[in-house]
Amino acid sequence: MRIGLTGGIGSGKSTVAAMLVDHGAALIDTDAIARAIAQPHGAAMPAIKAAFGADVVSADGGLDRARMREIVFSDIQAKQRLEAILHPLIGQEAERLASEAGGAPIVFDIPLLVESKRWRQLVDRVLVVDANEATQLSRVVARSGWKAEAVQAVIAQQASRAARRAAADAVIFNEALSMESLAREVQQLWIRWVALPTGA
Structure with a gap:
């Protein structure tokens, strides 16, 4: 199973990736690769x-x-x-x-999965972590110290929420979820996609 994981900046994608790793997935972080080759x-x-x-x-x-x-x-x-x-x-x-x-099941963490087009053909399922733009903005400003305008510029250059959701096989709407609720959604998805013998 090859899962393409994507979501806008500040959506909580990295948190979901870590939870999938806890379930036994191998994580391939394309952002980390991009940093390494530069x-x-x-x-x-x-x-x-x-x-x-x-x-x-x-x-x-x-x-x-x-x-x-x-x-x-x-x-x-x-x-x-x-x-x-x-x-x-x-x-x-x-x-x-x-x-x-x-x-092992592989999770490709791909911020630009929807924008790059090529990745959709290389994964079996696409998981989108979604959040309202206002939430994305506040999360990134709080964790990074970036100015709001800089975060908004990043959001504007990324695929729209609607485009990401349209490309998804599953969406986790990470808005006002506790860590426990988020973990439960990830676990349910893992069972449905990976743990069940049929993969149904």
């Missing part, structure tokens, strides 16, 4: 430097994330160029990690 000497850095120049390379040779964020938020073509570099490399590393999962 570290100093990372696989993506030569192509990023060639496409965007030394201005986006930090003093240690990795990606200057703040500078790149400024560029892609103001230029959709720059965003597309960056994604064209990162997505194939992320996909290759994700598949390599999946091959090492040893038969």
Whole structure:
């Protein structure tokens, strides 16, 4: 079973991912892969430097994330160029990690699952963690210290809630749920998708 897990920033997706791991899933975090390949000497850095120049390379040779964020938020073509570099490399590393999962159910944590299109064909089920935008905003501001405008810019660039829900095989609406209630929803989903012999 290959589960594609997605949700907007501040939806609680990472919490759900951790709960799925507790049930026995192998987690492949595409955000973590993206960060790794943009570290100093990372696989993506030569192509990023060639496409965007030394201005986006930090003093240690990795990606200057703040500078790149400024560029892609103001230029959709720059965003597309960056994604064209990162997505194939992320996909290759994700598949390599999946091959090492040893038969365990795999959860691919993919923030841009709906936007990238390619992932839907590579997973058996899509789980969306959803929350109201106001809740997303307050959660991210509280945990990160970002300004509200910066969080809103991220939300605006992500797929809409409606688009994510339309792509989902299941939706967890993580709005005013206690941790116990959220854990119960995750457990029920795990039983339905993974634990039952029919997978029904």
